[in-house]
Amino acid sequence: MVANVSSPNVVNISDLRLLAKKRLPQMVFDYIDSGADREQTLSQNCSAFQEIYFRPRCAVATPVCDLSISVLKEKFQLPFLLAPVGSSRMFFPKGEVVAAKEAGIAGTGYTLSTLSGCRLEDVKAATNFPAWYQLYLLGGRDVALKTIERAKKAGFSAIVVTIDTPISGLRERDLRNGTKELLSKNPVKMLPYIAQMLVKPCWLSQWLGDGGLMSFPNVELDNGPMGYTEIGPALEESVVTWDDLQWIREAWGGKIIVKGVHIADDARKAIDLGVDSIVVSNHGARQLDSVAPTIRALPEIVQAVNGEIDVLLDGGIRRGGDVVKALCLGAKGVLVGRAYAYGLAAAGGVGVARTIDILKTDILRTMKLLGCDSVAKLDRSYVNIPSSWD
Numbered sequence: 001m002v003a004n005v006s007s008p009n010v011v012n013i014s015d016l017r018l019l020a021k022k023r024l025p026q027m028v029f030d031y032i033d034s035g036a037d038r039e040q041t042l043s044q045n046c047s048a049f050q051e052i053y054f055r056p057r058c059a060v061a062t063p064v065c066d067l068s069i070s071v072l073k074e075k076f077q078l079p080f081l082l083a084p085v086g087s088s089r090m091f092f093p094k095g096e097v098v099a100a101k102e103a104g105i106a107g108t109g110y111t112l113s114t115l116s117g118c119r120l121e122d123v124k125a126a127t128n129f130p131a132w133y134q135l136y137l138l139g140g141r142d143v144a145l146k147t148i149e150r151a152k153k154a155g156f157s158a159i160v161v162t163i164d165t166p167i168s169g170l171r172e173r174d175l176r177n178g179t180k181e182l183l184s185k186n187p188v189k190m191l192p193y194i195a196q197m198l199v200k201p202c203w204l205s206q207w208l209g210d211g212g213l214m215s216f217p218n219v220e221l222d223n224g225p226m227g228y229t230e231i232g233p234a235l236e237e238s239v240v241t242w243d244d245l246q247w248i249r250e251a252w253g254g255k256i257i258v259k260g261v262h263i264a265d266d267a268r269k270a271i272d273l274g275v276d277s278i279v280v281s282n283h284g285a286r287q288l289d290s291v292a293p294t295i296r297a298l299p300e301i302v303q304a305v306n307g308e309i310d311v312l313l314d315g316g317i318r319r320g321g322d323v324v325k326a327l328c329l330g331a332k333g334v335l336v337g338r339a340y341a342y343g344l345a346a347a348g349g350v351g352v353a354r355t356i357d358i359l360k361t362d363i364l365r366t367m368k369l370l371g372c373d374s375v376a377k378l379d380r381s382y383v384n385i386p387s388s389w390d
Contacts, residue, residue, distance in 0.1 A: 001202040002346065002347040002348055002350070002351070003020075003023060003346040003347045003351070004347075005019065005343065005346055005347045011358070012318075012319065012358060013319070013339045013342060013358060013359075014318070016339075016343045016346050016354065016358075017033070017342045019342075019345075019346035019347070020032065020091075020341075020342040020343075020345035020346045020351075021033075022346075023202070023203055023346060024200065025196045025197045025199075025200045025203060025204075026177055027174070027177035027178070027179050027182060027193070027196055028091065028345075029345070030171075030173040030177055031179070032085075032091065032338060032342065032345060033173075034171050034172075034286070035169075035171070035284070035286055036169035036285060036287055036288065036289040037169070037170055037172065038289060039289065040289050041282055041285035041289050041290060041291055041292075041293060042284075042285035044285075044292075044293040044316075045282070045284075045295075045315040046293075046318055047293075048293035048295050048316065049295055049319075049321070049322045049325055051385070051386055052325045052328075052329075052385050053383065054366075054369075054370060054382060055383060055384060056369055056370045056371055057370065057371030057372070058371060062367065062368045062371060062372065062373045065363075065364055065373050065375075066373065066375065066376065067375055068375075069332060069375060069376075070332075071109075071277065071310050071332055071333050072157070072255045072310060074109070074157060076107065076109055076130075076333065077106070077107030077108060078106060078107060078108040078356070078359075078363075079323055079333050079363065079375045080108065080333060080334045080335065081103070081108050081109035081110065081132075081333060081334075081336075082099055082100075082103045082108070082109065082110045082335070082336060082337075083111055084111040084113035084114075084134035084160065084162075085113060085337050085338075085340075085341050086113040086114075086115030086116065087113075087214075088117065088341070088344060089116075089117030089118060089210060089211075090207070090214075091341060091345035092206070092351075093206050093207075093209065094118055094210065095117065095118070095344055096112060096113075096116045096117065096118040096123045097118050097122055097123055097126045098126075098344065098349045099340060099344055099352050100112070100123045100124070100126040100127040100131060101126040101127055101349060102349050102352040102356065103127055103129060103131075103352075103356075104127030104128045104129040105353070106356045106360075107129060108129060109129055109130045109131060109132065110123070110129070110132075111131070111132045111133075111134050111160055112124075112131060112133050112156070114133075114135055114138060114147070114218055114219060115136070115216055115231065116216065116218055117211075117214035117215075117217070118217070119217045120133060120151055120154055120217075120218045121150065121154045124154040124155050124156055125154075130157045130158075131155075131156050132156060132159070132257065133147075133158075133160065134159075134160040134161075134259065135162070136219075136235070136238065136240075137238035137239075138216075138219045138226060138231070138234045138238050139219050139221050139226060139234060139238070141247070143220065143221060144248075147218055147219065147220070149251070150218070152254070157255065158255040158257055159248065159255070159257070160257045160258075160259050160279070161244075161245065161257070161258050162240065162259045162260050163240050163259065163261075163266075164259075164260030164262075164281070164283050164287050165235055165260075165287060166236070166239040167235060167236050168231075169286050169287040169288065169289070171286060177193065177196065178190075178192060178193030182194070182197075183213070183228055184229070185213075214228065215227050215228065216231075219234075242269060242273060245258075245273050245274075246273075255276040255277070256274075256275055256276055256277075257276060257277040257279060258270045258275045258277075258278045259278070259279035259281050259314075260279070260281050260282075261278045261279065261280055261281070261301060262280070262282060262291055262292065262297055264300050264301060265304075267304045267305050267311075268304055268305075270309075271309060275309065276309060276310070277309050277311070277312060277332075278301070278305070278309065278310075278311055278312070279311075279312045279313065279335060280294050280298050280301050280311060280313045280314075280315075280331070281313070281314045282297075282315055284314070284337055284338060293315065293316060294313050294314065294315035294316065295316065295325065298311070298313055298326065298329050298330065298331060299329055299330070299389055299390060302329065302330030302331075310332040310333075311330060311332055312331060312332060312334060312335060313326045313334050313335070314334060314335035317334055317335075317336045317339060317359075318339060319359070319362050320359045320360070320361065320362020320364075320366055321363075322334075323359065323362075323363055324366045324367065324370070324375075324378065325383060327375055327378045328380060328382045329380065329383070329385070330380075336355075339355050339359065340352050340355045342355070343355035363375075
């Protein structure tokens, strides 16, 4: 059973969030919803957009608005792509395949997390639009090389290297929900926390029907796919450094995107190392708390890059107006993660499609009210930002 996302009461991403919360066990919902430590950056990722004000051109007719963008010389019909979200099969059966399919139907891209419960070949086959593969070095270099070769053969068009995970951030909600204990498969440890799953019988039956607790089929170790409980230690043993980009590029032979850039110095370093694009990202505020919200960091990065490579942004996107503001400040496009994860958790593919439709409709309305007929024409003249941001 899934939520009715076509209801007249579902008008924005917050409504989808509430439906996801209603359907999921607390531990799974908080996996999507939570941030690190006191969640300061989690909150500010969204609220920082409210500090930006539009400057519309009035009395301008815009019967048609072109929302298409080109990133890495690939054309997308929308100015946003779906970001990598790990463990999507916890939200809905075959979650990554379902989300990739809906992205393709909408004419935009999908980014697959290494921490996917679905095989990368199945995910790529689900979409007829470009898809990117987000790479962690879990299991070490040899394991990563095998995965890179699989991604190449499957038809992924870019590798996204995430650089902000030398260790997992402290997500306090996970600790309170007993996530570690529930993953232990120890009945004694699980007992105090198991009720949160039992009170969601529809989700539980679908989850068990999809195989229950998944492993990660795209991290193939000598003894089989990496298990869920192995992720934390594996991340600490597989820190990505700038030196790794050389062998990754040699193995991949295609476009490379670096995700997790916060400051101008790292943006310039990425360019010097031949990276094709960067994503201004704080990992959805799930890693280091008290870093700047991404929209606040964007102007510094755009200035440092100076048009040499494409700059993307993720973090805090909940409305189409947020997408437009990011484009005005120099982003070539944005990635949305939590927004579509709420839709996926609420209603599967229908929920993802509803997320995309809500954001697309928001963007079109915002563009027409701004008096701008193409996202390619958006620039700083359409917004006012606080002087401190420069």
